[in-house]
Amino acid sequence: MEKEQRDYKAHCLVFPYPSQGHINPLLQFSKLLAHKGVKVTLVTTRFIYNTMYKGSCCTALETISLEAISDGFDEGWKTQGVSIQAYLESLWKVGSQNLAELIEKLSGSGCPVDCLVYDAFMPWPLDIAKKFGIVGAVFFTQSCAVDNIYNHVNKGVLKLPLTDSEISLPGMPPLEPLDLPSFLSHFGSYPAFFEVVIGQFCNVDKADWVLCNTFYDLEEQVVDWLAKFWPVRTIGPTIPSNYLDNRLKDDKGYGVDLFKSSNDACMKWLNKHPKNSVAYISFGSAAQLGLEQMEELAWGLKRSKSKFLWVVRESEAAKVPEGFIEETAEKGLVVSWCSQLEVLAHEAVGCFITHCGWNSTLESLSLGVPLVAMPQWTDQSTNAKYIKDVWEIGVKAQPDEKGIVRREEVEHCINEIMERDKGKEIQKNAMKWKDLARKAVVDGGSSNRNIDEFIETLVKH
Template sequence: MESNEGEAQEKHVLLVPYPSQGHVNPILQFAKRLAFFGLKPTLAVTRFLLKTSPPEPGLVGIEPISDGFDEGGYAQAESIPAYLARFESVGPETLDAVVRSGKYKAVIYDAFLPWVLEVGKKYGLVTAAFFTQSCAVDAVLGHVYKGRVSLPWTEPELLLDGLPGLGPNDLPSFLSDPVDGPYPAYLQLVLNQFLGLEKADEVFINSVYELEPQEAEWMKKEWGAKTIGPTIPSKYLDNQIPGDTHYGFHLFAGADRCNEWLDAQPPRSVIYVSFGSMANLDHESMRELAKGLEITGKPFLWVVRASERGKLEENFNGEGKGRVCEWSEQLEVLGHGSVGCFVTHCGWNSTVEALAAGMAMVAVPQWTDQPMNGKYVEGVWGVGVRARKDENGVVRGEEIGRCVMEVMEEGDKSGEIWENASKWKRLSVEAMMEGGSSYNNILGFVEKYYGRVRV
């Protein structure tokens, strides 16, 4: 498997994710891919995450770094800007201690952490930025960064090179409403991804070229970016990496996997509902979602985090037709034969998982990149239906019910959605197989900087 055994040091690569569930998982999976190609990857994870949710990384090593909040992590900070400022102050010093060992030839850093680039350059490392969102979202943000879009955008349609026409409700929420609540800090965070990007040796995006060809080409033209996704466990994709059956890192893991309940349901009969690890629906939206599930009369599996459970009516279970749990192994659920619809907030990781599983979706986007992902689910990939908000900004139960029935009831529309879902599943698998677009991009990186380390 190894060709240059006397140069073992030359195979080490360091990967630095932003410390949240949706960023650690894709970068950890990319690290496993690099191990498959013969490298020796190490993940640099904050001390708080290692203390609260120790990962099971398999072939990937672990190094601790600090975000300045070792006891409480993000929750310990007084504000979003305070957290990011402290991380940028403390992080480079602790990362410097890791890199100073001289073991690493390259560092791959989450684009949310542009200061890692400077640490890598200081020690002469190959540097590669890793974008965890879609090519489309990255392209829009790139246009904003270059000053080509005035904010807030309120015009009926936004036309940009490399992208389809976009309405205000299709854009990342930071762009149509950049001044309220936490948005200014988050907007700055996502735009800072492009700081110093021209100095990076490589730019990677967690997407599949065939999913977003024009968007990927624009990112390639502007930043030299390459797609390397989907970054999900091999078991649920190409099955080439032995033992790669789960992410190995869960902030909200629990014991209730609901498998026995799913096994007892008819094929394609269950509505699976999950809004990820960060989305927080208000009480009214939770009640409307519950109402929508009851309207369908179908069995459902609804993942509601413990912190959100109080927003549901006591003992809500859809009159015996459904099940509410605090956690599920989402990839197992999406691949289960009884599931016939995924009601999702359209976080990029969840969207990629559904595409790779060939699962039809009802898109109920909340904020950040989710509105744009929802636009693509319905209007570009044709793998689902996007629920519309009313004049008060709430998705009503009747709308949820309508969308679910459109996806799950037999008919021309449902048939087209499932046919498209099957196509994107096939293309996602092919991208990771030998000769596929993502396979070639990962192999190209390995061979360019490390030589042929795998035979």
């Protein structure tokens, strides 16, 4: 056992919020820690563990241990008719007990835990870290801009409901109410999630480290502002290194999928099409479009001049207009899931129609793919603001008075980017940010330096 202890610099427990959009960046961060000689144990719930497509994560888990704990709903809370409030309370109460027992078990096995990296959506693991005297590092999976907005609400500086037509916050451009996360612009919607995103900051001042999935050049001013109060370190973009610096051999995927992929079919189809000729459409693992919006999007894709690859999750498939897939078979491909990174990296893809989730935004930005922003809820409106007006790497599809992006607008936005003359400046900016994302991690870039500094703290601890 003494030899095993000498084989690693420190032992880090990594605990993401149990959803794919949160697991993936924390798993990628785990792989980077393991690559630098840290023993990493990824903790997830039993339900998530049992629903993972393990074939896609075997390589990742060669260097990372995996532990499953109960959250009180081992068969999944969504199928048991409970509210999100009830689930979150169970995750906190049952999860706290089991996470503490896991740390005790690992200590008793000769592999004591030196650090707990936990998702900001769950602030309570910090109390457990303090109880055991180990380093507590909070990991924010959203942008620093969004974190800054939520923290101002938490402190009572940004008061709700909103009354001003323009919001001015330090380190950020002027914002309109609809540029803010939906929980604020539509105050009272999804109260349980509002409590989660504001609750991220209830004890952040006590964390030993504040890790953010972004890179400094991308959010320089707001990072500098937050660093005045917290030990902030930017450690992103946390996407597989094959698309950035190749420091991890054959690291092409995050390692975990909660949906079955149609990747081979996607790649074969894309290989048949010329460079920058395909619009890729995906709204991530959670967003749900209304029936009318799905129909307008579908017919907008048909009207546009571009080929299209559209990801429609099985749970959303019934919303696709009858006959659409058959009518557009020569022009498009509809699949239930795919490896988004591989698709975005394919030269045939010329733009990405997206809900603007932070993972999707970082992936597209890191691969130089222009965006058509169609934000749905939570942080996505703020990301869309930055995509269009700050980073200037895309356009925002404008909804009508009913909140629906009509087919004509879908067609217009695609053509705005895909027609080379119109989209030239956007394409140029997208490539600039691709270079800066790569620079953040290669040759001892800021992300690498911040990760190394974090590890040095663990070793000294």
